[in-house]
Amino acid sequence: QSVLTQPPSASGTPGQRVTISCSGSSSNIENNYVFWYQQLPGTAPKLLIYRNDQRPSGVPDRFSGSKSGPSASLSISGLRSEDEADYYCAAWDDSLTGWVFGGGTKLTVL
Amino acid sequence: EVQLVESGGGLVEPGRSLRLSCTASGFPFRDYPMTWFRQAPGKGLEWIGFIRSKDYGGTTQYAASVKGRFSISRDDSRTIAYLQMNTLKTEDTAVYYCTRTLRSDILTGFYLWGQGTLVTVSS
DSSP states (O other): OOSBBOOSEEEEOTTOOEEEEEEOOTTTGGGSOEEEEEEOTTSOOEEEEBTTTBOOTTSOTTEEEEEETTEEEEEEOSOOGGGOEEEEEEEEETTTTEEEEBOOEEEEEO | OOEEEEEOOEEEOTTOOEEEEEEEESSOGGGSOEEEEEEOTTOOEEEEEEEOOGGGTTOEEEOTTTBTTEEEEEETTTTEEEEEEOSOOGGGOEEEEEEEESSSSGGGOEEEEOOOEEEEEOO
């Protein structure tokens, strides 16, 4: 049982916009930064979004993050086949004094 | 080249110990906190713990699931971070990753990841 709650799956067709949600609480998302990671099959995770809505250099602006209260979301616009991956949200949890993750959302590009 | 390379994984019996190494190159290792994660087969990511840079005391913090059994250390002269795992359990079976943050501030996200090393705990 993950501390942060994500839908287990999401899907879309090429060119569509997809949004993945991440629900937490006041001990994590509401009062701390949210981070998003992409994990392609058989590879290490990749940082997509940091500090709620910031993109590291090299991450396409098709990826965007937002946060409102105890929830956050990752949006992917102009969906491409190479976006098919697992996506994880993460945040620091003040009660657990540690990093917590969502269970991951498997994105399928139809 | 900026990279992290983990080593030391393998098959180990329950109750035994194992030490993983994370060798860094291409960046000022001493300036960065180093963090370990793991991912059990077919499961999500789990934070294990981190070690701060010496400038921030070199202190450590651990997840409750491993506290007292796992410990993290660093050798800045050799640019290596270690994960010492004791009293291993079958549920510790996972791919173990070491990571570095985007910037020296730990709240900038885990940007650089090693390739991971598989630890299998089984008799």
